[in-house]
Amino acid sequence: MLQIECPWCGARDQEEFQYGGEAHIVRPENPESLTDTQWADYLFNRANVKGVHA
Amino acid sequence: MRKNRYSIFSLARNAVSYHQDWSEAWRSPEPAPSYDVIVVGGGGHGLATAYYLAAEHDVGRIAVLEKGWIGGGNTGRNTTIVRSNYLWDEAAHLYEKSLKLWEGLSQELNFNVMFSQRGVMNLGHTLQDMRDIYRRSNANRLNGIDSEILTPAEIKAKVPAMNVSSEARYPVLGASFQPRGGVARHDAVAWGFARAADARGVDIIQNCEVTGIRRENGAVCGVETSRGYIGAKKVAVVVAGHASVLADMADLRFPVESHPLQALVSEPLKPVLDTVIMSNAVHGYVSQSDKGELVIGAGIDAYTGYGQRGSFSIIEGNVAAIVELFPIFSRVRMLRQWGGIVDVCPDACPIISKTPVSGLYFNCGWGTGGFKATPGSGWVFAHTVARDEPHELNAAFDLERFTTGALIDEHGAAGVAH
Numbered sequence: 001m002l003q004i005e006c007p008w009c010g011a012r013d014q015e016e017f018q019y020g021g022e023a024h025i026v027r028p029e030n031p032e033s034l035t036d037t038q039w040a041d042y043l044f045n046r047a048n049v050k051g052v053h054a
Numbered sequence: 055m056r057k058n059r060y061s062i063f064s065l066a067r068n069a070v071s072y073h074q075d076w077s078e079a080w081r082s083p084e085p086a087p088s089y090d091v092i093v094v095g096g097g098g099h100g101l102a103t104a105y106y107l108a109a110e111h112d113v114g115r116i117a118v119l120e121k122g123w124i125g126g127g128n129t130g131r132n133t134t135i136v137r138s139n140y141l142w143d144e145a146a147h148l149y150e151k152s153l154k155l156w157e158g159l160s161q162e163l164n165f166n167v168m169f170s171q172r173g174v175m176n177l178g179h180t181l182q183d184m185r186d187i188y189r190r191s192n193a194n195r196l197n198g199i200d201s202e203i204l205t206p207a208e209i210k211a212k213v214p215a216m217n218v219s220s221e222a223r224y225p226v227l228g229a230s231f232q233p234r235g236g237v238a239r240h241d242a243v244a245w246g247f248a249r250a251a252d253a254r255g256v257d258i259i260q261n262c263e264v265t266g267i268r269r270e271n272g273a274v275c276g277v278e279t280s281r282g283y284i285g286a287k288k289v290a291v292v293v294a295g296h297a298s299v300l301a302d303m304a305d306l307r308f309p310v311e312s313h314p315l316q317a318l319v320s321e322p323l324k325p326v327l328d329t330v331i332m333s334n335a336v337h338g339y340v341s342q343s344d345k346g347e348l349v350i351g352a353g354i355d356a357y358t359g360y361g362q363r364g365s366f367s368i369i370e371g372n373v374a375a376i377v378e379l380f381p382i383f384s385r386v387r388m389l390r391q392w393g394g395i396v397d398v399c400p401d402a403c404p405i406i407s408k409t410p411v412s413g414l415y416f417n418c419g420w421g422t423g424g425f426k427a428t429p430g431s432g433w434v435f436a437h438t439v440a441r442d443e444p445h446e447l448n449a450a451f452d453l454e455r456f457t458t459g460a461l462i463d464e465h466g467a468a469g470v471a472h
Contacts, residue, residue, distance in 0.1 A: 015365075048297075
């Protein structure tokens with residue numbers, strides 16, 4: 001387990017520095033106005049790109 | 055057409071000519087301009103789908119398109135475990151269908167898939183583990199799926215190498231055991247389905263990468279590939295970790311994320327384990343192959359990636375758990391490590407479904423548990439594609455469940471940390 005020095009917390013496990021999945025997913029402003037399909041798209045669907053993640 | 059049937063007689067006959075005259079197990083045809091059904095993905099699931107389409111349905115000309123070599127993806131990278139001990143009725147029945155197909159598969163395909171029903175044990179290390187084990191075991195038995203509960207003493211009798219001491223950090227408190235579960239040879243199931251499908255006229259086209267899905271008026275009409283455009287009335291996509299890449303070609307979004315899943319094998323050892331042991335809590339699963347290697351697997355790497363490799367920290371944690379459970383393995387050398395790309399679903403259950411595009415079907419989201427389902431997945435997917443309607447066994451696994459909320463949570467039964 002590689003230890004990486006965080007300037008705030010000190011030495012932390014490498015796993016804490018891993019990418020956590022798709023970023024920049026914005027919670028809808030008015031969930032009540034969405035259809036079930038739109039809400040499901042926000043909750044579950046992901047781009048899952050093969051390549052560089054944002 | 056049954057060319058070159060394997061038997062003791064064919065073995066003897068070929069021995070006389072020094073085994074130089076065996077005919078090819080499958081052809082390498084040039085792609086035709088069009089087919090009735092194109093199966094995208096030449097792994098175990100795709101080849102099984104093509105076989106059952108040819109053997110049990112009347113759909114016309116079938117091709118399997120594989121971007122690399124058949125069985126080179128997750129089919130060639132798993133830890134070969136076969137079982138059907140899932141919690142919910144829908145999942146239990148689907149995996150049990152697959153297990154029943156495994157039981158007759160070598161005979162049906164005339165190819166030795168080496169299905170060894172040596173049993174699968176799921177260990178419990180805490181009170182809650184045991185409560186979950188009892189619940190799942192009882193659910194299995196209510197569904198006619200074989201399941202027993204073992205005490206530490208009974209586990210020790212079956213697996214002398216295991217440390218069942220109450221002094222362990224996470225002591226073994228008991229286990230569920232499915233006697234009919236076991237392991238199978240992963241390459242063999244791909245090759246067996248390939249040979250049997252080819253014998254029924256399926257064109258298996260390797261080194262052919264699908265780069266686009268062509269549609270007209272909301273219906274599929276063919277695929278762009280690295281070997282040219284191929285027309286199709288129906289396209290059945292079953293590409294595991296690349297599901298989102300293919301979905302994107304049809305402007306679809308799926309609830310899957312692709313993660314590395316690693317596995318490793320040890321140097322060959324004399325027989326020391328004759329069953330499959332899995333532990334959710336300390337996290338690892340192990341069996342011993344016929345070559346004598348310990349085949350070990352663990353949880354996914356947490357980051358999303360298609361690299362077919364993961365980080366060493368996962369291996370470190372995994373092997374620590376294995377050595378804690380089996381102290382005698384502490385000096386065994388590990389021989390080889392690799393990874394696959396698993397498309398995990400929010401409920402750890404697959405998607406075997408029609409899509410909003412007419413004639414386009416997807417079979418994905420098996421995540422960490424696809425190998426055991428190889429024949430069953432192909433069987434229900436063939437039905438779904440041929441009849442343009444899911445079979446009763448896969449009706450619950452449609453894309454719509456993420457909208458309706460009818461998720462089927464099998465994270466516990468999946469046995470692999472997500």
